[in-house]
Amino acid sequence: MIFSFSRLNLYESCPYRFFKKYVLGYEEPTTLPLALGKAVHKAIEDKINGVQHREAILNGLIEAEFHPEVTAEDVSFLVSxxxxxxxxxxxxxxxxxxxxxxEDAPMLQGYIDLVFNxxxxxxxxxxxxxxxxxLDNHQVGLYAWAMNKLYLVPYVVGTLYFLRFKKKSSHCFMPADMExxxxxxxxxxxxxxERMELYGMIPEEATRIFPSKPSSHCKHCPFAKECLRTFVTI
Known part of the structure; x- marks a missing residue:
């Protein structure tokens, strides 16, 4: 398995949801936030690469597969x-x-929205x-680590840009932060x-190997009802 920040973060949030999605391969429905994020990211990417605004918005909607809750107006507003x-x-x-x-090191992959300087x-x-x-999570720290490996730079200024608020959160990631x-x-x-190897030996113990971790994230989890039925009987 090739890991990503989102996969690792999901596992840390709830091993059972990780198991259902990435081990058993259950597809989760495309929610409005996910579809909107895909549309906006695609449109911003296109604009940076020279595509006109209107066409970029259309390409964003295509990227989101014309999700019924994603509107051109919302995408245009956030991109602007x-x-x-x-x-x-x-x-x-x-x-x-x-x-x-x-030799057998785990592999990490990611997509960085914008790289400059x-x-x-x-x-x-x-x-x-x-x-x-x-710094509330390790996403940008991992991306900074990747830049250090790819570009051999001594530090990386990493920024989260919250479009709804036109608000930035930045940090200068030094080697200690990256590490x-x-x-x-x-x-x-x-x-x-290790848990995957254990699951391969005793698959009947899946719910003990990948236990649920109830939290506020449960209200957005498509497996919440099944999880409740499964774990209240263990």
Missing amino acids: RSNAKPGMGKTEIHFILPLDDT KGMAITDWKTNRVPYHV KARLWALGLANEIN
Whole structure:
């Protein structure tokens, strides 16, 4: 399995939801926030790459597969708040890197929305309705670590840009910050691999190997009812 921040974060939030989605392969419905995020990210990417605003919005709607709750007006509004300009940087930079130097190291991949200043600055656009601090999770720290590996830069200024509020949260990630994020990812990836191996030996113990972790996230989880039925009987 190739890991990503979102996969690791989901596992940390709830091992059982991770198991259902990434081990058993159950598809989750495309929610409005997810579809809107896809549309807006695509449209911003296009604008930076020189596409006119109207066409960029249409491409965003196509990217979201014309989700019935995603409107052109909402996408246009959020994109206009990004101040995206042609040529402001490289978009959707994809990376796949080993999390350590061992032969069988877990692999981490990601897509960075915007990279500029020769890899020393990155931005991730957010359509969230609630902003948060860039250090509240390890996403940007991992992206900074990837920039350090790919561009050999000594530091990376990482920014979350919350479009609804035109609000930035930035931090200058030094090697110690990058290492903290890498160790978080490596620890979880190794734990998941160990549990996957255990599940392969005793699949009947899946719910004990990947237990649920009730939290506020449950109200958005498509497996919540099944989870309740499963774990109240254990």
